[in-house]
Amino acid sequence: MLNETSQLLSDSVERIFSDHVTKECIINSEKGEWPKDLWDEIVNNGLNLVLVPEELGGVGGSWFDAGILFKAIGKYQAPIPLAENITAGHLLSMGSIQLPENSIVTILNGDFSIKDNKFSGISKRTPYGSSATHGVALITNKNSSKIILIPIPKGSISNDKNLALESRSTIDFHDVEIIGSSEVEFSSDYIFKIGALMRSCQIAGGLEFLLEQSVQYANDRIQFGRPIAKFQAIQQELAVLATHAAASGVAADYACLSMEDGCEDLAIASAKSRVDDAVSICASIAHQVHGAIGFTYEHGLHFATRRLWSWRAEYGAGSYWAKFLGEKAVASGAKKFWPSITNGKI
Amino acid sequence: MNTPFNFHLTKFSNEAEILRSEVREFLIDALKDIPKETRAETWYGADENFSKKVGEKGWIGLNWPKEFGGAGRTSMERYVILEEMLTAGAPVGAHWISDRQSGPLIIRYGTEKHQKELLPGILKGESYFCIGMSEPDSGSDLAALRTKAEKKDNVYIVNGTKLWTSGAHRCQYMIACFRTSQEEDRHGGLSQFIVDLSLPGVTIRPIIDLAGRHHFNEVIFEDTEVPADMLIGTEGNGWNQVTAELALERSGPERYLSSYILLQELVNEFSSRNDDEGVTEIGRQMAHLTTLRQMSVSVAGMLDEGANPALEASVVKDLGAVFEQDLPNIAHRLMGLEPDANGSDFQRYLAILTQISPSFSLRGGTREILRGIIARGLGLR
């Protein structure tokens, strides 16, 4: 049961992705091609601006709406930095910085410094660094934080890829002129947390895809004279896949909703930890059910599983966030444990 | 295909949160003298005095309509009471089943006479019901049940045996499913009855479980004459009624919180150690707990919306049972302590939960049966 904005966003992203994110599109982008048509459709529909307030020319959507789009990226394996652009839109809006026209924005990951309005530092594993025009960084000092917008081409870029052959560049910035800068009230790990939120949602979407594909395949594939879906062993495995996919969807939704009450550690850390556990189980079942065909490049299952195996490690693996949660729990003590769960705050 | 599940997150109202504080306050005093073992058992633990106190507070039948003596509040509010009681280790077992499913069944299918006579005792926490579904030859395959109820004048004459009946020895009534006729369709010919367990011809024999506890029973009917007006619902409609009852039986927080105490105790133990592996595992289980709770709460939200969350409830129960069953093993791995009924508090909790955990994926529908239901929801069968 979605509200009107959410339903509209959900419909348009599904439509755009099912039209444009073809196997060919994904394969070409694995070879380094930028899917211009797809990106233009996204931008023309304003989907990259979902978290930009209406008065700044955006959609003015909620984090839950953003989550719908994040999930769709995973479900369709869309080879574009839409999640990063949505997040950049949020970060820049919080600093009242306008998103530049025709930009492809990415999120910079690293320790950066500013001297005389010049930006320096190395951004590692920068998502879609090979195509991005701009980067957003967060710089925190003792008692203040700044959101910075800088042009990517001014850095020296060395391109690399993750397991899913998505661009993950290292970009070295040396005294690069800043385009926009603004004081914000974010903690130093704010981007990292939102990164975990994005990837959790993307993973939840990817798991939804694994479930749909595996159910479909099991109904189509005939062995011993009947669809393998009729074998109880297969049914039980797919039921397990379904439960973990469902849990991941809920964990991701909870993390999105918690953003509305301020960025809640409990929900975000739980989401990343929970979906990481789900990936191990679900990817294994999906491949098992698909047999050898799912192990080929020709069959598309791996476009999802390779993403899931990459994403679960990005912005903190499940174990990182589990330790983060565990440390907070033991520091607060057993008496506060249940109340922290019911308050949604750790 | 789109996923057949319909989990959408629901927030608790302010009233619900106020109720939560009241329940916490109440439990501090009410649980003072409850032994550790009983706390570890959560809803396996039964204490009639405690149930009466809960009844006095008006916390049984909280979401029943007012015309039936309930408080007319929401399932979400009822959920708050349940989760607070379970995590505190309250001995809720005596009234649990009548509050959860017998009362609602009587409200939905019972006659005015049933309602007038039976609901007030449930609400007071004085009258307890057990579930008469399983039989020696009918476990997962409920439709195979054979206990016969034959109509003769204004009674049904019942012969057969119910098995694994939790708490029958401390209940006044059983809601039982009997075979009233032999039909082509094996789901046909079943009917539900409210059976007064003090009737002549009813014998209740204890069955001692592996932990040495007397929890469940064998209940034998020998020419037991059940008054015809104690048939509940429609004759022959037993299968549908039981299915509705099972949806309630499977949908609550007791399906994932049974071993909660171990996680809380692990937090306690690791507060004073420097152990990254332990702390990480605790965090991992917190992530599971947090997610399961959101899923489970969403099922309660669906009940309030009048939706039928049977499929979602099966998902939560299956994941929940895995979680509950993992915790004793995780506690063992992290602590390396012997489960010992005479040891430290932690060892005592571990002793109980290690032993009772196999039942978590049996009672209320086995893991395989739930996964079969989920597979059907996915369109695989």
Ligand SMILES: Cc1cc2nc3c(=O)[nH]c(=O)nc-3n(C[C@H](O)[C@H](O)[C@H](O)COP(=O)(O)OP(=O)(O)OC[C@H]3O[C@@H](n4cnc5c(N)ncnc54)[C@H](O)[C@@H]3O)c2cc1C
């Ligand atoms: C602690 C406890 C309390 C209980 N309390 C009650 C109660 O109060 N009232 C009541 O009526 N019942 C009660 N039960 C009974 C419970 O409902 C049954 O145990 C359950 O339905 C399983 O039946 P069974 O034990 O006969 O196992 P079976 O049905 O014989 O199953 C044995 C194994 O075979 C598997 N299996 C069976 N059929 C299939 C299939 N079609 N496909 C794949 N696998 C299958 C099962 O999953 C299980 O793993 C209780 C059980 C326990 C453990």
